[in-house]
Amino acid sequence: MSPARVARGINPLRGPDDRRLPRIAGPCSMVMFGITGDLAQKKLLPAIYDLTNRGLLPPNFTLIGFARRDWSLAEFTDVVRRAVQAGARTPFREESWRALADGLRFVSGSFDDEAGFDRLADEVARADVERGTDGNHAFYLSIPPAAFGDVCKQLERSGLTRQDPSSWRRVIIEKPFGHDLASARALNEIVESVFPPESVFRIDHYLGKETVQNILALRFANGMFEPVWNSNYVDHVQITMAEDIGISGRAGYYDGIGAARDVIQNHLLQLLALTTMEEPNSFDADALRAEKEKVLAAVHSPSDLALATARGQYAAGWQGSQKVTGFLQEDGIDPESTTETYAAVKLLVDSRRWAGVPFYLRTGKRLGKRVTEVAVVFKRAPHLPFADTATSELGENAIVIRVQPDEGITIRFGSKVPGAGSMEVRDVTMDFGYGSAFTQASPEAYERLILDVLLGEPPLFPRHAEVETSWRILDPIERFWARKGRPQPYDAGTWGPADADALLRRDGREWRMP
Template identity: 80%
Template sequence: MSPARISRGTNPLRDPDDLRLPKIAGPCAVVMFGVTGDLARKKLLPAIYDLAGRGLLPPGFSLVGFGRRDWDDAQFAQTVREAVEAGARTTFREDVWRNLSDGLRFVQGEFDDDAAFDKLAATLRALDEERGTGGNAAFYLSIPPDAFEPVCAQLDRSGLATQEQDSWRRVIIEKPFGHDLASARELNQTVEHVFGADSIFRIDHYLGKETVQNLLALRFANQLFEPVWNSHYVDHVQITMAEDIGIAGRAGYYDGIGAARDVIQNHLLQLLALTAMEQPNSFGADELRAEKEKVLAAVRLPEDLAKATARGQYTAGWQGSEKVTGFLQEDGIDPGSTTETYAAVKLEVYTRRWAGVPFYLRTGKRLGKRVTEIAVIFRRAPHLPFTDTATEELGQNAIVIRVQPDEGTTLRFGSKVPGAGTMQVRDVTMDFSYGSAFTESSPEAYERLILDVLLGDPPLFPRHREVELSWRILDRVERFWARKGRPEGYEAGTWGPRSAAELLARDRREWRLP
């Protein structure tokens, strides 16, 4: 048997039934549309190299780039190498690169070019003969959503989307999944007309982060937390994704999209669903997806959106020691733009577990620091047998799951201040950090997700119903904001507009300072 034909099941050094070992993808190829873009260069290509470096790709793995550049295979390989050397997590090794580069090919063409897609089909057939890809291929659409329809039509016309016996064809779609409910439904129909539902993988890279998955372990593997994970004990939940950067040269994408569509509709509502869902019977794709869908279907917005939402645009200010411009002064931004760079919303989950518990979601650019976290804030003790002065510095208990950076979990509780004087109680924290608790390094999110696609393992990928339920929630907010004119300004380096603080102040609460 040639090296190109060796699969996980025939590897004598690995037991495929040993769940402690990472699974290795079987024979396959990846076709990447948008291979010259920032996402491919900074994330996707380094992730593929890291998978190869960790021994998780088959020896005959092949990568085909498709684009308009007038490149041959050697020029494409040089571009991939530069991206890998700049962005890979693992140490660059010539032996790993040599094997990976042997399977690199480039096909030049436009999305409406029949001949280019016919050449792509021929390239995949040749790779199967040369490297033993088994006829298996995943098509990564790292392209704007308006290009999905012509690309899917070409994959259908050329027979590239057709699965032969004992082989598979899959498609990977990057967010955004539409810009509202109607466009999301149209997009789903376009893709599902060509690929079966089980062959469509919608990438939300936040779901590939180890800490997000650790939320499931925290909740369902520990008797300590699940009994208090409900409205009897939880006061409210805050889910934050804050960035300290501006739009970073993405004016063409960001203007007209905004913070809510870019982050709340996908990342933060997925985090809400994982935080609020009931325990699934297993972590299989169907069971996990069903519980998330139940939560999203139960989410409700308050009637008065003026009091339950906040939006803003960053203005000039200081980001640390650097003076930065405002959003309207960024290159490529219309000076009259009403696109928000900050969005916050109050939601409620109408289930028995969460009745009466508000979920506050916020995201923004040019905020005080970069952080993504889920903070579960508990009710105060019903009775404190201390004097008021003894508990002046005591807040509410909290469990904080840090998604990025410094992944881990913090538990905040009250403790006596050491000393022989009067009783004083103050907040302290117990901190779990992935970096210090485990010798294994956490894989980058795209590593995990790309490998899951190649394995055909779908639990972390939202199906079209989850996407549509999320848009149902956000569409009403977007329609309300469209009638309100320009967003409120907030100075770069601060924590958002005044209306965001007022949103919680009305409920006699305040945002957590990460």
């Protein structure tokens, strides 16, 4: 099939009835704001190259960088090449690089610079004529939310948001989507005053991970799990995102944001929604979002937040064999900061399926290891016809979905220990690992999400109702913590403050040790 047919948006590898074949984007460009930032350099540019290398972008794909740097096109091309060589997951091939480099363009300007945006509009128009992008353009705002307003207004003023029925203009925005409900609503009003709701793509990179999407496959493609996926059988659910690193030079972003706003409001509540939602009629965007929004609307914290939440700040300690400093000693952090680096909350879901089942969410930095998982812990069998000594090590059955690292699923259950003349039961596990079960590597989350934007396929992107509902859940907790004073310290390399352990012990439970 000729490149020209691909450039006209005719996908040679995917017919209307064959969704197993690769999806290829049609003619388009992407304008990237914040292209000099860490996210663009470490994730976005390598992902775009990997998509090119996999043959999933059209031959005329055009990437336009916008930044204050006074770069020539050759200098910009060299910056992109270095980022690609450092971060790409697929092999570096000169042929693929030349295909991407041919479509690189750069415009110098600041977010409040009308002349810069006029130059950008001229460059976008040239891409339509010279590259055949057909009026299809995505604007990636990899910038602080405080700059969204300026950029959106300049895009509108310069005519870059105008589209006709035969083309599209889309905007991609990164979290955080505000810092509370009021700011999220204000941010949404700014963006949707310029772009229609269906053209706004909010990136939560966790939703692009294969193992996160596999939660839906586990539940709805198998007959053995869904019948026990409810309060009749489930004792509780633990959702964990633990990091073994500190703030990694992100003091300017992290101080004042904290663990709950950075992770619980988006990543962990999205994992909760996928774990608890009812089966959608289809996996179209509207059906999937409707079920997520419905279950998130039923989520709330217990009335006594002193007993249902915990927060902490990492102190100096040992991370493996390395001595590390505490949060308050990190460069750029106010020594009086009350920003939490650890947050744990207990949430309830008021629905027939989940009534009475507690959901424990935790996240933190400088913890014992890097791991993200969803653990569905089941009630104990109502009667055990074994001697007490035979089951002393027997725990609760569990299904653990490992999001990262070592992506896969573990099922824990009791089994008889081999040996004649005794009935001793002990916990064992069955493991499924993506790396060993499939011959092909999972695409990086940003690859999937960027391609979905260019294809106009929105199921993995939360709309504003999900974002606002998530803030409604978290805001009361943040207000309570603001009145409480300092977070509780915990040693680096441990699993968080004592209050977090007490949160579960009050319920007769304990945190899993991943």
